[in-house]
Amino acid sequence: MTFSGFPPSALRLYEDLAADNSKEAWRLRHRERYERDVRAPMDELAADLGTFFEEWAGPGAVQVLGPVRDTRMSHDKSPYKTYQGAYLDLLPCLGLWVHLDRDGLYASGRWYPYAGAEVTRYRAAVEEEDGGTELAAITGRLAEQGFVLGGDRLRSRPRGVPADHPRLELLRHRKIDAGRRQGPAAGLHTARAGEFVRETWLLVRPLLDWMAARELTPKPRERGVDDPS
Numbered sequence: 001m002t003f004s005g006f007p008p009s010a011l012r013l014y015e016d017l018a019a020d021n022s023k024e025a026w027r028l029r030h031r032e033r034y035e036r037d038v039r040a041p042m043d044e045l046a047a048d049l050g051t052f053f054e055e056w057a058g059p060g061a062v063q064v065l066g067p068v069r070d071t072r073m074s075h076d077k078s079p080y081k082t083y084q085g086a087y088l089d090l091l092p093c094l095g096l097w098v099h100l101d102r103d104g105l106y107a108s109g110r111w112y113p114y115a116g117a118e119v120t121r122y123r124a125a126v127e128e129e130d131g132g133t134e135l136a137a138i139t140g141r142l143a144e145q146g147f148v149l150g151g152d153r154l155r156s157r158p159r160g161v162p163a164d165h166p167r168l169e170l171l172r173h174r175k176i177d178a179g180r181r182q183g184p185a186a187g188l189h190t191a192r193a194g195e196f197v198r199e200t201w202l203l204v205r206p207l208l209d210w211m212a213a214r215e216l217t218p219k220p221r222e223r224g225v226d227d228p229s
Contacts, residue, residue: 013033
């Protein structure tokens with residue numbers, strides 16, 4: 001089936017999960033609604049996105065996450081996620097993301113390195129006049145289009161970077177998530193939600209291309225390297 005939106009009950013499910021995230025409540029009240037009102041339309045959306053973006057990462061490349069939370073490394077021990085996510089990886093630790101939660105739909109492009117060497121290369125690229133100026137222009141255009149530039153970043157500044165550096169805010173980042181939201185009143189319950197995700201992923205692609213061109217994704221020997229400050 002073609003994606004036609006998320007029903008209002010999908011958002012209510014996550015409101016109910018916030019109130020009672022127990023295994024018993026999931027079994028008795030949440031699971032059936034999840035499968036019908038959240039998972040089924042998200043699978044349809046992923047299939048549509050996979051077809052539309054097939055040339056980027058191959059057929060069927062948009063993956064839908066399951067509802068069970070991995071609590072092994074998390075302080076939050078509640079058993080079920082309070083969002084439904086799906087993603088399209090373009091390179092290791094570089095790709096596109098979408099999730100549904102109680103507030104609506106969120107779509108973004110993400111760079112999430114797990115080695116300090118990648119962050120070091122990123123900061124060197126931002127320090128370069130040409131590369132840094134290009135990135136500032138890309139993120140500036142995204143801000144004008146309603147994107148918020150988030151992700152893990154330093155509260156202060158990297159060692160050796162002056163307080164008046166023109167690209168200090170970009171240099172603070174250790175991860176980047178550039179995304180925007182669609183609320184329930186903006187067509188979430190219609191096929192326009194799929195159009196919103198497609199448009200968001202197309203708009204954020206220049207940022208991901210900038211990362212890929214500078215080889216800011218993992219290399220095998222860099223795994224486990226400490227993050228720089």
